Amino acid sequence: xAPVSIASDHRRFYFLDGLRLVAAVAVxxxxxxxxxxxxxxxxAAHQFPVLSNIxxxxxxxVQLFFVISGFVILLSAYGRSVGDFVASRVSRLYxxxxxxxxxxxxxxxxxxxxxxxxxSITGFLVNMTMIQEGMNVDHLDGVYWTLWIELLxxxxxxxxxxxxxxxxxxxxxxxxxxLVAAVAKTSNSKILINFLSPDYAPLFCAGMALFLxxxxxxxxxxxxxxxxxxxxxxxFANANFVLKSMSYNTGRDLxxxxxxxxxxxxxxxxxxxxxTPWAYKGPRWLTVAGALTFPLYLFHEAWGWWIISLxxxxxxxxxxxxxxxxxxxxxxxxxxxxxERPLRPLISRxxxxxxxxxSKRSENSSA
Numbered sequence: 163x164a165p166v167s168i169a170s171d172h173r174r175f176y177f178l179d180g181l182r183l184v185a186a187v188a189v190x191x192x193x194x195x196x197x198x199x200x201x202x203x204x205x206a207a208h209q210f211p212v213l214s215n216i217x218x219x220x221x222x223x224v225q226l227f228f229v230i231s232g233f234v235i236l237l238s239a240y241g242r243s244v245g246d247f248v249a250s251r252v253s254r255l256y257x258x259x260x261x262x263x264x265x266x267x268x269x270x271x272x273x274x275x276x277x278x279x280x281x282s283i284t285g286f287l288v289n290m291t292m293i294q295e296g297m298n299v300d301h302l303d304g305v306y307w308t309l310w311i312e313l314l315x316x317x318x319x320x321x322x323x324x325x326x327x328x329x330x331x332x333x334x335x336x337x338x339x340x341l342v343a344a345v346a347k348t349s350n351s352k353i354l355i356n357f358l359s360p361d362y363a364p365l366f367c368a369g370m371a372l373f374l375x376x377x378x379x380x381x382x383x384x385x386x387x388x389x390x391x392x393x394x395x396x397x398f399a400n401a402n403f404v405l406k407s408m409s410y411n412t413g414r415d416l417x418x419x420x421x422x423x424x425x426x427x428x429x430x431x432x433x434x435x436x437x438t439p440w441a442y443k444g445p446r447w448l449t450v451a452g453a454l455t456f457p458l459y460l461f462h463e464a465w466g467w468w469i470i471s472l473x474x475x476x477x478x479x480x481x482x483x484x485x486x487x488x489x490x491x492x493x494x495x496x497x498x499x500x501x502e503r504p505l506r507p508l509i510s511r512x513x514x515x516x517x518x519x520x521s522k523r524s525e526n527s528s529a
Contacts, residue, residue, distance in 0.1 A: 163189075163227045163308050163459040176444025177435035179452030182230060185223035186455045189305075190462045192220030194470070194486060197411045201471040202479070207413060209479050218412040219424055224308055225399050226428045228362050231312060232369020233376075233436055235319055236332070240377070244323045245517025251316050253510035254456075254502075255292070259309065261501045262460035263289045266303045269464055274471075279303075296356065303464045311359050315366050329378060336367040336374075336387045340394050361402050364395035368429055375437045388433070396425040457502070458494035466490050 163186065194200060195210045196218040202209045210217070239247050267286045270279040280300045288294045289302040295310035318339075322331065343360035371388035378384070404421030434440050469486040476482075 163224065163305075163312070163456060173442045174449055175435060175441055176446065176448045177440060178230060178234070178432070180444060180448040181226065181431065181435065182455040183448075183451045183458075185226040185230070186459045186462075188217075188220040188223030188226070189459065190220075190466070190487070190490065191217040192223070193463050194466055194483060196220060198413050199411065199467075201467055201474060203475040205413075214412070214414075218408065218414050218416060219404070219420060221403065221408050221411075222399065222421070222424050222428065225362075225365055225395070225403070225425065226432070227308075228311070228365035229369045229395075229428060229432045231315065232366035232371075233373045233432065234369070235315065236370045236373040237376075239319050239323060240327060240373075242323065243517075244320055245514060245521070247316075247320055247323055249510045249513035249517065252513060253506045255309070255313075257502050257505035257509065258457045258460055258497050259292060260290060261497050262457070263302055265461065266464050269468060270302070274468060303460070305459060305463050311362050314357060314359060329374060332370060332374060333383070333387060336370050336391065340364040340367055340391060344394070361398045364391040364398065367391040368395055369432065372433055372436050376441070380437070388429075392426070392429045395429070396422055399425050453498050453502075454491065454494040457497035458490055461493045461497065462490040465493065 194217075195206050196214040198205055198207065200206045207214050238250060242250075263286065266279075267281060267289075270277050270281040275281070279302060281302075285294075285299055285302060288297055288299045289306070292306075292309055292313060294301060295307065301307055318335075322335070325331075339358070340360070340363045343355075343358035343363040346354035346358050347360040368388055368391040371384060371391060375381075375384045375388070400418045400421045404416050405418055408421075409416045435444075466486040466489065469489055470482055473482040473485060
């Protein structure tokens with residue numbers, strides 16, 4: 163997951179802001195009450211025998227966020243220069259992420275030194291770049307794996323902006339990316355699979371198709387591209403996420419019918435709040451809630467599990483859960499207020515000035 167600015171023509175997609183928080187809370191619930199890595203005594207499935215039947219599907223919040231990201235990143239990129247887009251993405255990604263990496267390093271180095279995480283200085287420094295996945299270095303915190311996928315999507319959009327972002331090119335991309343990625347998956351080429359993200363490409367592309375519908379109107383071709391990616395995205399989510407990793411991580415035989423229904427629901431609800439009269443509607447407080455999404459996602463797993471490990475078996479399970487959830491939200495609020503807000507404009511301004519200077523020097527040298 164990564165932060166996105168949900169604005170267009172000075173209007174906001176309030177319900178889309180809310181969906182971002184729903185996605186983060188679903189993942190949090192999965193990590194706290196369903197996954198067998200959570201440090202409950204006994205394990206999460208025994209602690210929450212009824213609730214975990216539901217929250218075992220919470221990891222699909224990642225899929226929801228990728229669909230939202232496909233819509234919003236294309237929305238924020240359209241009509242921008244490469245420099246503006248890069249400045250916007252970097253300034254939104256890195257402040258909270260750096261704070262998270264530093265906090266995770268402190269946690270695993272000093273508070274949980276035997277946790278099994280790589281708490282070396284080298285690992286910490288590589289994690290600060292956000293490209294540790296590409297360098298085959300362990301993530302300091304498990305939730306960071308989604309950021310690599312987001313980062314690659316941003317690279318693809320930046321390339322688009324460099325060559326010219328047009329509707330025709332976007333439509334061709336929406337069709338070809340999932341197809342080429344699926345072929346790459348059968349080749350067993352790790353480089354191609356890492357770059358093309360076959361399991362997640364249709365999620366981003368479905369969101370991009372919704373943006374085209376939002377911007378240019380309804381048409382059979384645009385809806386056809388969306389539906390094409392819904393089918394592929396639902397299949398990959400079920401086959402590789404629900405039936406494999408999620409079932410393994412929860413120790414349950416999760417239902418492909420339930421997983422498929424959730425995925426169809428994800429695509430449907432994002433369409434509902436972006437290309438129907440529900441767009442731009444909703445209470446304004448959802449914008450504030452949505453702003454907590456990224457820091458909540460970044461901080462909840464490692465620190466929440468630490469809270470659970472401290473108090474599990476010492477007090478009511480619901481009390482422990484409440485403390486872990488409250489702690490994660492408080493940290494998310496503090497990071498958004500005191501890290502993201504102050505640093506975001508400073509980084510954005512510095513990067514824009516740098517790109518402007520480079521552009522001017524390039525123009526002068528070619529004159």
